Amino acid sequence: MARNAQHLIDLAAQITGRPQSLGIKNQLYSCGCPPALLPMLTALVQGVAWSREQLLACAEEDGLFALDPSSLPFGCPPLEPPPAELVVVLYEALLGSRRVRGTSPIVELIKQRKASLQQTLAARRKRGAANAYAPAPKLPRFVRVNNLLMSDDQARAHLTSLGLRCVPAAAGANSLAVQKGTFCADPVLPGLFALPPGTSLHEDEKVARGHLVLQDRSSCMSALALAPPAGALVIDTCASPGNKTLHCASLMGSGSITAFERDPARLATLQRRVGEQAGRLIVTPRFADFLAADVCAEEFRRVTHVLIDPSCSGSGLVAAREAFSAGDFASEHEGSGSLGPESAEVEALANAQERIILHAMRLPSAAAIVYSTCSVYRRENEDVVMRVLGQCDGRFVLVKCLPDWPHRGLEAAQGEDELRRVSQLVCRATAEADSTNGFFVARFERVAAVGGGGLADAADTEVARAARKVERKAERKAQRKAERMAEKAAAVAGVADEVARDELLQKKKKKKKKQKKQKKQK
Secondary structure, three states, X not given: OHHHHHHHHHHHHHHXXXXXXXXXXXXXXXXXXXXXXXXXXXXXXXHHHHHHHHHHHHHHHOOHHHOOHHHOOOOOOOOOOOOHHHHHHHHHHHOOOOOOOOOOHHHHHHHHHHHHHHHHHHHHHHXXXXXXXXXXXXXXXXXXXXXXXXXXXXXXXXXXXXXXXXXXXXXXXXXXXXXOOEEEEOOOOOOEEEEOOOOOOOOOHHHHOOOEEEOOOHHHHHHHHHOOOOOOEEEEOOOOOOHHHHHHXXXXXXXXXXXXXXXXXXXXXXXXXXXXXXOOOOEEEEEOOHHHOOOOOHHHOOOOEEEEOOOOOOOOOHHHHOOOOOHHHHOOOOOOOOOOOOOHHHHHHHHHHHHHHHHHOOOOOOOEEEEEEOOOOHHHOHHHHHHHHHHOOOOEEEEOOOOOOOOOOOOOOOOOHHHHHHHXXXXXXXXXXXXXXXXXXXXXXXXXXXXXXXXXXHHHHHHHHHHHHHHHHHHHHHHHHHHHHHHHHHHHHHHHHHHHHHHHHHHHHHHHHHHHHHHHHO
16 A cells, blocks of 8 residues: 555656646656556646645745754655655645655655644644635546447446436536435436446446446536537547547447547557547547648548647646545646646647637638637636637637536626627536536537627527537438338348248249159159
């Protein structure tokens, strides 16, 4: 146990001690961490990144940095400048698991001073110098059905076989309180089940074989907002680790998704997951930067749907703000959650996000583009949408995203008319209101001519949605008709084959009878 704990500490120190420009998600997937430990490592890294300054201030006030070097455990490195391992162990002792496990001299030092450090932190909180302790929100465990391999009914039966009882979700609210021993279907997002917080399914057979996917509720909003129909040609601009890509594939059933990934380690993860979830016939991973792709090339001329879930600040991750196991959601997203809303890094991220959306809008046949982030910052969300609408020359309109989702964008102050109109059409999610991580989703659609500054009014949105509904209904009807005709053709072919066989047998019998008669006459 202590050895595993020390291994996690070493990996977390290695990642948090490097510049954030290298990307936390990149490092998580290339550090060699065993898959079973990756959720714990992710939570540890996110927590350290978020609380570094608070931890060091507490350690300084406690007198940690004033200790005589001769009093430190044997082999302990100098404490100034603070080594990355020290910050990681401080986080575990004060904000994380509150247990200090490991084998290094720094672990031994913090074990000795744990009680004193905790008293110092409590005193700082009491006088408002540190964030007050708040219990971590207990979010449900969400499981998505991979419809390439399993139906929703089969998934329900499997969860029931694990000893869980299916109950209806509470009516009215979008937050889900799932009691121990039960599970429920998500009341808004199809193909998703909510299980009690802390439910472990990592060893489950259906999860291991890709029939069920451990995926956070908010992470499922992106593919459902895009809703690519069967047979569509799709691009995922920032694909790894592939949850949203494969969710699109599950919704489609057939078609093609080109999944861009520019990092080789994350590309390997994407390729592995595509194989595990039976996505190879639909998803083609591509080792490339989408911004460098020639979107007017022949291979992309018929792409109609684009999913954009780019690197962001990660400010919506509950794991970044509270000490708890981040699980499978945080490892999907690049940001550490430690960047301030006004920071230069967030501004750079927002500029990159805008470039990706505008690049996707150059695809000749792009009909629908969904943009999502795990950020709660206006600069990465509503502001990105408004800037893109101002630069796309009226070729795209913002339409109402996920109409059944109850929570929309930020409230606008007096005079912010454009923000007010945008906020009515986009979606936001929060832990408090929606039992999930902070998230943002917007949907753009191509139009021939746009009025009102690139925003569709309610009537336009309803007409577009009704048209899409009729179109999908016609597609399903045509597919069912084709299936019935194929079945009839097979049946007719079977009958014809049977008749032909009977005729052949009759001819053979007659021939044998004739031969016998001729022999008798001789």
